[in-house]
Amino acid sequence: MSTPLPGFEDFGEPDGAKGPGRPVVSGEPGGPDGSGGAGESGGSGGLHSPTANRSRARTGSRQEIAPGAVHVPGWLTMAQQRELVTACRGWARGPAPIRHTKLPRGGVMSVQTVCIGWHWQPYAYTRTADDVNGARVPDFPDWMVELGRRALVEAYQDSAAGDGYTPDTALINFYDGQAKLGMHQDKEERSGAPVVSLSIGDTCVFRFGNPETRTKPYTDIELASGDLFVFGGPSRFAYHGVPKVRPGTGDPASGLAGGRLNITMRVTGLDG
Ligand SMILES: O=C(O)CCC(=O)C(=O)O
Numbered sequence: 001m002s003t004p005l006p007g008f009e010d011f012g013e014p015d016g017a018k019g020p021g022r023p024v025v026s027g028e029p030g031g032p033d034g035s036g037g038a039g040e041s042g043g044s045g046g047l048h049s050p051t052a053n054r055s056r057a058r059t060g061s062r063q064e065i066a067p068g069a070v071h072v073p074g075w076l077t078m079a080q081q082r083e084l085v086t087a088c089r090g091w092a093r094g095p096a097p098i099r100h101t102k103l104p105r106g107g108v109m110s111v112q113t114v115c116i117g118w119h120w121q122p123y124a125y126t127r128t129a130d131d132v133n134g135a136r137v138p139d140f141p142d143w144m145v146e147l148g149r150r151a152l153v154e155a156y157q158d159s160a161a162g163d164g165y166t167p168d169t170a171l172i173n174f175y176d177g178q179a180k181l182g183m184h185q186d187k188e189e190r191s192g193a194p195v196v197s198l199s200i201g202d203t204c205v206f207r208f209g210n211p212e213t214r215t216k217p218y219t220d221i222e223l224a225s226g227d228l229f230v231f232g233g234p235s236r237f238a239y240h241g242v243p244k245v246r247p248g249t250g251d252p253a254s255g256l257a258g259g260r261l262n263i264t265m266r267v268t269g270l271d272g
């Protein structure tokens, strides 16, 4: 099955940017697009710049939502957001294309998902996308490991917080204006390492609860384009969900003309 599912074409592509061979936003050797060209990422706020996220305008409003769960508004630069969108578009095309995940009881998720490193399907990780087309998922890139480490340093305001953190999977979710994600735990991982979440495009309401129940107490916050959210420690297995996306709130300068992109990096704790 390799036919793109309905909605894939709407993965926020600006008009006129569709189709293979269009120019990528930026690139450098080993970069997210693998194109090897010179680009804006080099030292000017791109994904490879270890200093890119220092002194961000909105990071002053960093907030602990629950113990170990931290929201850092505006952490990603616009250049980083564009690079991530470019990388995610590439992964969304395949080898296992982005799709609406089928649930065991016959339902279909409104969110579209593509994975790197390991493929997630309810409720297991595999190296091949067995519920899509059987293709092996792309490797988890080193630059994203580095980004994950920097995210932990920022969220926990601790220069050692990223030491030893080696995420090996990311779920890349695309939400159109109607998509929602019900309250759930990220619990297929056999590791208590934090989850690093990055949001691009339309703002959403993100509901962050507690590890015991999918109901109250929970806190609703807004995740906007460029925001970082980390949940680890006592909040690692807290229930969370996305009850609402606010269409039209994103800035097309992010590279997403519409919809919301969310990337969650995780440590699976799996071998092989
Ligand atoms: O889209 C989000 O902000 C959260 C995504 C999420 O919870 C998940 O992929 O498990």
Ligand SMILES: [Fe+2]
Pocket (backbone or CB within 6 Å): 184, 185, 186, 240
């Ligand atoms: Fe989740």
